[in-house]
Amino acid sequence: MEIWLxxxxxxxxxxxxxGVFLGVGAYLTxxxxxxxxxxxxxxxxxxxxxxxxxxxxxxxxKLLTKESVIPQNADKPVYYLAVVMAxxxxxxxxxxxxxxPGFTLFGYEIKPIVADVNIALLLVFAFGSLAVYGxxxxxxxxxxxxxxxxxxxxxxxxxxxxxxxxxxxxxVILLAGTMSTTxxxxxxxxxxxxxxVYQPVAFVLYLFCxxxxxxxxxxxxxxxxxxxxxxxxxEYGGMRxxxxxxxxxxxxxxxxxxxxxxxxxxxxSGPHIFGPLSPYIxxxxxxxxxxxxxxxxxxxxxxxxxxDITEIGWKIMLPISIVNVxxxxxVAYIL
Amino acid sequence: xxxxxxxxADKVKLEFKDVDVEFxxxxxxxxxxxxxxxxxxxYLRDKAGYKLFIDHTCIDFPEKKERFQAVYILHNPxxxxxxxxxxxxxxxxxxxxxxxxxxxxxxxxxxYDMFGVLYDGHENLRRMFMWEGYPYFPLRKDFPMEGxxxxxxxxxxEIYAGxxxxxxxxxxxxxxxVPTLEDLExxxxxxLQKKAQLVLNWGPLHPGTHGTIWFLFDLxxxxxxxxxxILGQLHRGMEKIAENVYYFQFLPYTDRMDYISAIxxxxxxxxxxxxxxxxxxxxxxRYIRTMFAxxxxxNSHLLWLGTGALDLGALxxxxxxxxxxxxxxxxxxxxAGFRLTTAFLRIGGLHYDLAEGTLDVVxxxxxxxxxxxxEYHSLLTRNRIWLRRTKDIGVITxxxxxxxxxxxxxxxxxxxxxxxxxLEPYAAYDEVDFDIPVGEVGDVYDRYLVRMEEMVQSLRIIxxxxxxxxxxxxxxxxxxxxxxxxxxxxxxxxxxxxxxxxNFRIVVHGESAPPGEVYVSGENxxxxxxxxxxxVGGSKPYRLRIRSGALYNLSIFPKLIQDGTIADAIALLGxxxxxxxxTDR
Numbered sequence: 001m002e003i004w005l006x007x008x009x010x011x012x013x014x015x016x017x018x019g020v021f022l023g024v025g026a027y028l029t030x031x032x033x034x035x036x037x038x039x040x041x042x043x044x045x046x047x048x049x050x051x052x053x054x055x056x057x058x059x060x061x062k063l064l065t066k067e068s069v070i071p072q073n074a075d076k077p078v079y080y081l082a083v084v085m086a087x088x089x090x091x092x093x094x095x096x097x098x099x100x101p102g103f104t105l106f107g108y109e110i111k112p113i114v115a116d117v118n119i120a121l122l123l124v125f126a127f128g129s130l131a132v133y134g135x136x137x138x139x140x141x142x143x144x145x146x147x148x149x150x151x152x153x154x155x156x157x158x159x160x161x162x163x164x165x166x167x168x169x170x171x172v173i174l175l176a177g178t179m180s181t182t183x184x185x186x187x188x189x190x191x192x193x194x195x196x197v198y199q200p201v202a203f204v205l206y207l208f209c210x211x212x213x214x215x216x217x218x219x220x221x222x223x224x225x226x227x228x229x230x231x232x233x234x235e236y237g238g239m240r241x242x243x244x245x246x247x248x249x250x251x252x253x254x255x256x257x258x259x260x261x262x263x264x265x266x267x268x269s270g271p272h273i274f275g276p277l278s279p280y281i282x283x284x285x286x287x288x289x290x291x292x293x294x295x296x297x298x299x300x301x302x303x304x305x306x307x308d309i310t311e312i313g314w315k316i317m318l319p320i321s322i323v324n325v326x327x328x329x330x331v332a333y334i335l
Numbered sequence: 336x337x338x339x340x341x342x343x344a345d346k347v348k349l350e351f352k353d354v355d356v357e358f359x360x361x362x363x364x365x366x367x368x369x370x371x372x373x374x375x376x377x378y379l380r381d382k383a384g385y386k387l388f389i390d391h392t393c394i395d396f397p398e399k400k401e402r403f404q405a406v407y408i409l410h411n412p413x414x415x416x417x418x419x420x421x422x423x424x425x426x427x428x429x430x431x432x433x434x435x436x437x438x439x440x441x442x443x444x445x446x447y448d449m450f451g452v453l454y455d456g457h458e459n460l461r462r463m464f465m466w467e468g469y470p471y472f473p474l475r476k477d478f479p480m481e482g483x484x485x486x487x488x489x490x491x492x493e494i495y496a497g498x499x500x501x502x503x504x505x506x507x508x509x510x511x512x513v514p515t516l517e518d519l520e521x522x523x524x525x526x527l528q529k530k531a532q533l534v535l536n537w538g539p540l541h542p543g544t545h546g547t548i549w550f551l552f553d554l555x556x557x558x559x560x561x562x563x564x565i566l567g568q569l570h571r572g573m574e575k576i577a578e579n580v581y582y583f584q585f586l587p588y589t590d591r592m593d594y595i596s597a598i599x600x601x602x603x604x605x606x607x608x609x610x611x612x613x614x615x616x617x618x619x620x621r622y623i624r625t626m627f628a629x630x631x632x633x634n635s636h637l638l639w640l641g642t643g644a645l646d647l648g649a650l651x652x653x654x655x656x657x658x659x660x661x662x663x664x665x666x667x668x669x670x671a672g673f674r675l676t677t678a679f680l681r682i683g684g685l686h687y688d689l690a691e692g693t694l695d696v697v698x699x700x701x702x703x704x705x706x707x708x709x710e711y712h713s714l715l716t717r718n719r720i721w722l723r724r725t726k727d728i729g730v731i732t733x734x735x736x737x738x739x740x741x742x743x744x745x746x747x748x749x750x751x752x753x754x755x756x757x758l759e760p761y762a763a764y765d766e767v768d769f770d771i772p773v774g775e776v777g778d779v780y781d782r783y784l785v786r787m788e789e790m791v792q793s794l795r796i797i798x799x800x801x802x803x804x805x806x807x808x809x810x811x812x813x814x815x816x817x818x819x820x821x822x823x824x825x826x827x828x829x830x831x832x833x834x835x836x837x838n839f840r841i842v843v844h845g846e847s848a849p850p851g852e853v854y855v856s857g858e859n860x861x862x863x864x865x866x867x868x869x870x871v872g873g874s875k876p877y878r879l880r881i882r883s884g885a886l887y888n889l890s891i892f893p894k895l896i897q898d899g900t901i902a903d904a905i906a907l908l909g910x911x912x913x914x915x916x917x918t919d920r
Contacts, residue, residue, distance in 0.1 A: 036650075039651055040650070040651050040654040040655070041654060041655065041658055042654060145533060145535050145536075146535075149535070149554075149557070149901075153557075217648055217650075218648065218720050220648065221902070227537075227543050227646075227901050227902060227904065227905045229541070229542060298650075299650055299651050300649075300651060300714070301648070301649065301718070301720055302644065302647040302648040302649035302715070302718065302720045302721050302724060303647060303648025303649075303720070303724075304720055304723065304724070305723075305724065305900060305902040305903070306557065306900075306902065307557070307900060307902075308723055308724075
């Protein structure tokens with residue numbers, strides 16, 4: 001009975017998270033287009049529905065009803081697998097994000113997190129690394145040179161930034177003494193200070209890695225419209241194409257922003273001014289603040305070269321992150 | 336621009352006994368036997384200082400024994416003098432100048448493509464614009480302008496419904512030859528022998544090339560081992576058309592060469608024709624021409640800025656640039672009636688007088704634009720990513736400027752102050768004040784800064800033109816209708832019998848040009864656009880050669896990109912800024 005109930009609760013949590021974030025992900029496209037429009041001195045979508053609010057719906061219908069074209073000599077199983085591999089890790093990232101403190105409902109203790117495991121951060125790294133397979137597979141299976149080069153660039157970027165990401169987070173783990181995401185938030189609440197205060201360098205490094213992982217400007221080398229058309233997803237059509245930006249640009253950005261909020265910005269902590277919902281509102285406000293920052297950069301900056309990105313990753317950011325970890329460890333040990 | 340003076344010519348004559356020096360009305364020509372051609376050119380380049388290769392082409396004289404006359408135009412940057420060297424092909428062969436000026440390779444390939452002249456010592460004498468296996472040489476006089484109809488091309492209706500008798504619509508069944516897929520494959524194979532890992536195609540249609548160029552990159556990872564360019568997708572045979580239409584009829588075609596700076600093209604063309612026909616242009620027309628050419632230059636540079644930044648991932652600059660571009664488009668549209676291919680200029684003046692209120696709009700633009708320029712600067716100039724992508728990429732040395740015949744902002748970016756507006760002022764450029772910005776290093780960043788500064792200088796010129804035009808009376812003539820070869824304005828044609836008769840005569844019979852030759856060039860946003868007109872009298876040019884700055888600027892691309900990455904290639908291509916309409920013509 002207990003097992004069934006907890007399974008039920010988990011299932012409901014999964015459905016809620018999926019429903020909310022897939023929907024929000026779709027509406028993030030509207031938000032991004034609107035934002036880009038205003039940054040670029042134009043209107044953005046405004047014809048479909050009030051303020052163009054039905055635009056994502058129209059886009060979705062358009063993508064779903066498109067003819068699917070699969071290139072000749074494509075490796076079909078891998079070609080389809082790539083789509084799955086792109087979305088799945090991005091969605092799985094949401095499973096270790098705590099959106100608020102635990103509460104009691106009908107006598108049951110419920111935590112608003114799908115899987116409260118004590119190795120949550122390891123899972124984050126694992127899923128982050130898995131996401132690259134979506135890109136690599138799509139590039140390989142499409143049998144196109146543009147896609148291939150794009151996916152290899154992405155692999156180079158991911159390899160260099162995965163390491164930096166790990167080291168930048170290590171400081172927070174040292175401070176919190178746990179790898180559980182709920183534990184880290186609790187630690188910040190107990191200490192009464194966000195870890196961004198102790199770890200500002202790590203936070204900046206994390207932001208860079210977040211941009212690199214999600215393939216946003218200035219690290220969008222794998223897409224590079226001008227030279228590689230759109231890179232790894234050039235041979236995909238219809239919703240299969242739509243899934244890639246959805247996963248990379250929206251789900252991934254949201255998930256990584258949420259993790260940044262957990263690690264550095266105190267998770268759901270914040271003054272209780274919105275009543276019982278205030279932890280969730282605080283969490284979402286912080287998270288979308290970061291998402292907004294990413295979008296803002298996207299529409300302002302030019303892009304790096306793949307060579308430069310790996311160079312910056314290995315030669316500048318990695319040493320900084322290692323020094324940061326060592327200093328944190330020493331200081332934490334002394335205090 | 337002055338041509339080779341008598342002192343230098345005498346020196347040449349002293350060195351080369353058998354060289355005939357001919358001083359024509361507009362040029363200085365050196366006639367040399369083919370055996371001595373290389374020696375003479377070497378002498379001109381190394382001893383006499385004629386370092387800058389302007390152009391090479393051929394003229395077809397079917398009735399002569401040797402048939403093809405080769406024409407080389409050189410420029411001396413120190414004394415600012417040009418010279419034309421002419422020689423006759425022997426058995427349809429000429430020596431290749433590849434070792435003297437690397438850019439001659441492309442000019443020779445074009446001459447081979449169009450005339451079938453062979454070049455001894457050319458490393459890879461392939462067709463320039465037509466595809467491999469094309470059997471004709473279109474610029475020969477015996478090739479008809481409409482081509483040779485020999486291939487049957489059914490319409491789509493016919494494919495679906497079968498051929499009906501009479502046919503479903505009125506057109507010729509037989510068409511001129513078109514390339515097949517096999518032809519294109521053969522063309523591609525003949526250009527590049529794969530040495531490294533994979534050959535990446537850019538084009539014929541690709542977002543990075545801004546037109547229909549076809550780049551081939553032989554890649555080792557992301558490093559470019561070798562590359563080549565296949566041109567000709569937009570080749571329309573402008574030079575052939577020019578030989579078959581009257582002078583004034585060719586004007587709209589020039590719009591369609593560098594379609595981003597149509598008025599500048601027109602200005603170069605009408606300047607050349609006016610020199611040949613000896614037409615004086617009224618002051619007002621000269622100032623309006625200058626003003627519009629400079630507006631067009633800003634317009635063109637804005638397009639370059641927007642697309643160049645877009646190529647490097649800065650998406651927003653593109654729309655900011657287009658916002659200002661739209662204002663210029665409006666000014667042009669309000670005066671010429673067209674936005675892009677304007678046909679605003681006429682031989683001897685302009686098509687229309689300045690529209691009412693134009694100067695006010697231009698003044699408002701002048702006031703508004705500097706702030707917008709600062710906006711672009713703040714987005715890019717000090718941006719570290721932008722610096723990283725453009726600094727020390729594609730460095731062009733001063734020697735290469737001369738060797739590759741580079742002109743325009745590309746030459747000035749490398750510190751060569753070569754600007755036709757100063758060297759051979761046309762329109763009203765000798766009466767306005769402006770500076771020539773030059774770069775130091777010659778990399779992509781320098782070319783970027785040069786173009787940005789040129790926009791500021793253009794603003795200065797426009798400002799002076801506006802204040803001059805404001806002083807001129809409204810009734811001042813904008814076209815020199817006294818000249819027998821100049822068409823009168825439409826109002827006069829409708830109201831005045833004499834003008835109508837003259838107009839009628841010109842439209843039907845064309846302007847009668849005196850025999851002679853003239854080379855005149857204008858400073859286009861993309862480099863020197865030159866028109867070499869060889870006239871034997873009559874109302875059509877015997878040969879009209881268009882010297883495209885964009886083509887020569889592009890010719891250095893394969894050399895520069897070697898050992899770069901393809902991400903560099905896009906930055907470099909943006910900084911060379913070719914427009915395919917002009918490279919292919």
